[in-house]
Amino acid sequence: MTGAGGVGKTTLAANLGYEVARKGYQVAIFDLDPQGSLNVACRLSKTPAPKATTAWIYSGFFDGTYTLTPVWEKHVKKLEIYPGGSALFKVMPNLVQAGGSRLLQEALTEHPLPHDLIIFDCPATLEQIPKTALAAATHLLVPLVPDPKAIDGTRVLLDWYMSSVSELNLSPPPPFLGFVINNLEDGAEHQRLAKEIRPRYEARGYRVFSAIKHYTAFTNAWSEGIPLRVHRSTHPALAPLEEIAKAVIQEIQGGTSGSKKSARR
Ligand SMILES: Nc1ncnc2c1ncn2[C@@H]1O[C@H](COP(=O)(O)OP(=O)(O)OP(=O)(O)O)[C@@H](O)[C@H]1O
Numbered sequence: 001m002t003g004a005g006g007v008g009k010t011t012l013a014a015n016l017g018y019e020v021a022r023k024g025y026q027v028a029i030f031d032l033d034p035q036g037s038l039n040v041a042c043r044l045s046k047t048p049a050p051k052a053t054t055a056w057i058y059s060g061f062f063d064g065t066y067t068l069t070p071v072w073e074k075h076v077k078k079l080e081i082y083p084g085g086s087a088l089f090k091v092m093p094n095l096v097q098a099g100g101s102r103l104l105q106e107a108l109t110e111h112p113l114p115h116d117l118i119i120f121d122c123p124a125t126l127e128q129i130p131k132t133a134l135a136a137a138t139h140l141l142v143p144l145v146p147d148p149k150a151i152d153g154t155r156v157l158l159d160w161y162m163s164s165v166s167e168l169n170l171s172p173p174p175p176f177l178g179f180v181i182n183n184l185e186d187g188a189e190h191q192r193l194a195k196e197i198r199p200r201y202e203a204r205g206y207r208v209f210s211a212i213k214h215y216t217a218f219t220n221a222w223s224e225g226i227p228l229r230v231h232r233s234t235h236p237a238l239a240p241l242e243e244i245a246k247a248v249i250q251e252i253q254g255g256t257s258g259s260k261k262s263a264r265r
């Protein structure tokens with residue numbers, strides 16, 4: 001999640017899901033965005049029936065039926081997508097009612113999935129849906145782009161995190177797995193901002209993963225509906241993606257601090 005749009009949440013969710021799945025782990029990605037971009041990134045139907053989307057979880061009628069569709073099966077065995085889409089707009093009123101923020105967490109507690117990792121791909125705004133993800137998550141992963149607006153946006157995210165954690169009474173609150181600077185360009189301004197971000201976050205005890213540079217290969221892979229590794233198996237952006245996947249796998253295996261089994265976004 002982030003407090004900003006177009007910073008690479010969906011790109012990261014899809015590619016990270018793929019990287020973890022190719023190591024043999026069972027992965028599901030929940031698209032919690034009314035835009036349903038993940039459907040496009042994975043070449044699924046653009047307009048799934050409301051009951052076949054994550055909106056079903058918030059509908060008040062959820063019966064444990066998660067409509068998970070396997071993707072990229074030719075390349076990886078255990079990666080499934082739970083589509084988002086505009087049906088999420090219709091269930092928004094349910095989320096502001098008492099207990100609405102807990103619906104996703106309750107669904108997964110009452111109807112557990114066998115997956116090693118569930119990734120929640122959140123919409124850009126920090127409203128009700130990300131709050132449900134926060135309540136259900138074991139870890140948070142935050143992509144940010146190196147521009148002053150995004151850095152401000154992250155301050156807003158941290159404020160939102162603190163107040164939501166206390167409102168939801170999350171104890172312990174899900175920790176940040178880390179921050180990822182994405183879309184880093186070679187220009188002097190980007191390099192300066194990236195240099196500034198790292199010590200600032202590390203000083204507050206947050207992990208900052210190796211930056212992911214701007215590469216047209218990401219957009220090309222997206223338009224082909226495939227992950228970056230399938231698009232180009234030796235692409236340099238696979239190294240930072242693998243670094244994040246390693247951190248996730250470490251948490252799946254028990255974590256550095258003995259945290260819960262699944263690591264979620
Ligand atoms: N490192 C990168 N280099 C080049 N293009 C990138 C990179 N990361 C993401 N993109 C492109 O930027 C666009 C936005 O990315 P993406 O949809 O993942 O962002 P998002 O944060 O999920 O957006 P939204 O807030 O709309 O959900 C996409 O076209 C994607 O291909």
Ligand SMILES: [Mg+2]
Pocket residue numbers: 009010011033037121122123
């Ligand atoms: Mg997105």
